[in-house]
Amino acid sequence: MYIYNLLYNRYGDLGWWPAETPFEVAVGAILTQNTSWNNVELSIQNLKKKIDLNPEELLRLDIDELKLLIKPSGFYNQKAERLKIFSKFVSVEYSGDIKYLDRFKTSDARNILLSLKGIGKETADSILLYACEHPIFVIDKYTMRMFNRVGVGWPEKYDIFQKNIMKLLPHDLNIYRHYHALIVENSKNYCRSKPICEGCPIAKICKKTIFNK
Ligand code: SF4
Structure with a gap:
């Protein structure tokens, strides 16, 4: 919790995930694969100008039009197909309510999501944590990079x-939600591919900084 506290003291509650509905969270989680959040925001704005962002309306949307609307997020052919598959699943299985996944055990809900084409571990866990209320920690390239620079020395496997991270933290939905957001924020500000260690809130305990001094 020490790193969490240092980050939280700097950035506070970042209000993640930025979305109006749980379904919008899931759409964002699919669109953000291999692209930056700024591009996802443009795609979501396009979608919301065109439709009410829910599974039924997304299913009704012509696939070519969908591709055009989400083009800013890149890989739009793949992502359009993934959004259609996901929307159909939520619509048919859960009457359009993604929160139905909260009725399952976390591991079962995760397996359900992972069985869908184009939903990998990071996407599934983002949906479970932010669209639903499953306490599971989301791992991404920022998390692995920052923790290994700090000095944990874990193999970079999801x-x-x-x-390992979940073993170190209380099993708490809000802490997991905040922590992932804090890591992303700190990675954008300081712990970039070429780190800017001066001013980083965790510099005083980070091995990379300490050894570089
Ligand atoms: S001190 Fe530098 S290397 Fe360590 S977490 Fe901060 S930015 Fe990354």
Whole structure:
């Protein structure tokens, strides 16, 4: 919790995930694969200008029009197909209510999402944590990079990182939600591919900084 506290003291509650509905969270989680959030925001704005962002309306949208609307997020052919598959699943299985996944155990809900084409671990966990209320830690490239620079020395494998981080933290939905957001924010501001360590809130305990001094 020490790193969490240092980050939280700097940035506070970042209000993640930025979305109006749980379904919008899931759409964002699919669109953000391999692209930056700014591009996702443009796509979501386009979608919301055209439709009410819910599974039924997204299913009704012509696929070519959908591709055009989400083009800013890149990989729009793949992502349009993934959004259609996901929307159909939520619509048919859960009457359009993604929160139905909260009725399952976290591991079962996760397996359900992972069985859908184009939903990997990071996307599934983002949906479970932010669209639903499943306490599961989201791992991404920022998390692995920052923790390994700090000095944990874990292999950069999704499951290992997730298990190790969750072992160190209270099993708490809000802490997981805040922490992932804080890591992303700090990685954008300081812990970039070329880190800017001066001013980083965790510099005083980070091995990379300490050894570079
Ligand atoms: S001190 Fe530098 S290397 Fe360490 S977390 Fe901050 S930016 Fe990254």
